Amino acid sequence: MLHYSEALTCHNYEDCPMNSFGETERLILVGGTEGSLVAELQNRKALADLLGVAVPANWPPPLYDQPAIEFTLKYLKENPDAKNWIFWYIVLREPEPIAIGITGFKGKPSSDGTVEVGYSVCNQFQRNGYASEAVGALIKHAFSHDEVQRVIAETLPDLMPSIKVMEKNGLKFIGQGSEDGVIRYELKREDYAKQKVHSV
Numbered sequence: 001m002l003h004y005s006e007a008l009t010c011h012n013y014e015d016c017p018m019n020s021f022g023e024t025e026r027l028i029l030v031g032g033t034e035g036s037l038v039a040e041l042q043n044r045k046a047l048a049d050l051l052g053v054a055v056p057a058n059w060p061p062p063l064y065d066q067p068a069i070e071f072t073l074k075y076l077k078e079n080p081d082a083k084n085w086i087f088w089y090i091v092l093r094e095p096e097p098i099a100i101g102i103t104g105f106k107g108k109p110s111s112d113g114t115v116e117v118g119y120s121v122c123n124q125f126q127r128n129g130y131a132s133e134a135v136g137a138l139i140k141h142a143f144s145h146d147e148v149q150r151v152i153a154e155t156l157p158d159l160m161p162s163i164k165v166m167e168k169n170g171l172k173f174i175g176q177g178s179e180d181g182v183i184r185y186e187l188k189r190e191d192y193a194k195q196k197v198h199s200v
Contacts, residue, residue, distance in 0.1 A: 022141070024133045029088040029103070036089070037073040041066065051089060053097040061101045061120040075107065082108045090121065090134045100125040103134045105142070113149030113189075115142050119165065126161065132168040139169055143192050150188045157183050170195050 022029060030051060039046040040060070048055040060069070076086060087104025091097050101121035109115050117138055119131045135153075142148045154177040155162040163185075170192065171185035178184070 022137055023093075024137050026093060027130060027133055027137075028091040028093060028097075029134060029137055030091055031083070032072075032087045032089060032102070032104070033083070034073060034076050037069055037076070040069050041073075047099075051091075051099060053091050053099055055099045056122055056124070058122055058124070059099065061122045064102055064120045079108065085109070085115065088134075088138070090119075090130060092125065092130065100130060101134070103131070103138055105138070109145070109147050113147050115148055115151055117142070117151055117153045119162075129168075131161075131165045135165055136169050139187065139192065143189060148189065150186055151192075152184055152186045154178060154182050154184050156181065 030053075036047060036050055039050045044055050044057070044059050047059070072086060076083065085105045085108045087102050089099045090101040090103055092100045101119065103117070103119040106116040106118060117135060119135055119138075121131050139151050142151050151171070152174075153166050153171055155166070157163075166185040169187065171187045172191075174184050174186045176182070176184065
């Protein structure tokens with residue numbers, strides 16, 4: 001079994017089953033792979049063994065269901081160059097490493113430099129700021145690539161916790177999303193740069 005500390009110190013995606021692009025104050029983001037998705041489709045223990053961390057009994061987190069896992073696996077197989085633009089497991093470090101949710105992008109940057117971020121945290125770990133912390137790291141990762149000009153996210157208008165995650169990370173409401181009843185938020189590169197200046 002790969003221990004999570006080994007996964008997190010291996011930064012060459014090609015040579016390591018898991019890829020971590022960084023840690024936050026309380027979290028580690030461990031990159032998902034085709035192997036981890038196959039493990040998830042098997043059972044929770046298979047995923048725990050692969051990640052080397054505990055996986056809660058109510059895994060997967062809300063809205064991250066079998067069709068979503070199968071879609072992501074299919075996308076990775078068809079787009080091997082998108083592996084750094086898909087998803088990461090949110091691992092809470094203390095008191096013992098445990099996977100508490102997922103976050104990621106809905107694919108590679110578009111032709112106009114847009115990436116869409118998504119996130120979900122298991123119910124018992126919600127309302128602790130973990131999703132905001134993870135999404136903040138993801139946004140930083142996105143804007144470290146010159147081709148990314150904006151980050152968007154979509155949610156339902158009555159999902160206030162999700163909206164708070166966006167607002168906490170500087171995303172602004174811009175109107176209708178890609179589907180009926182869905183709303184969209186946005187953070188442009190220039191606004192992100194201003195946020196960084198003001199936070200110094």
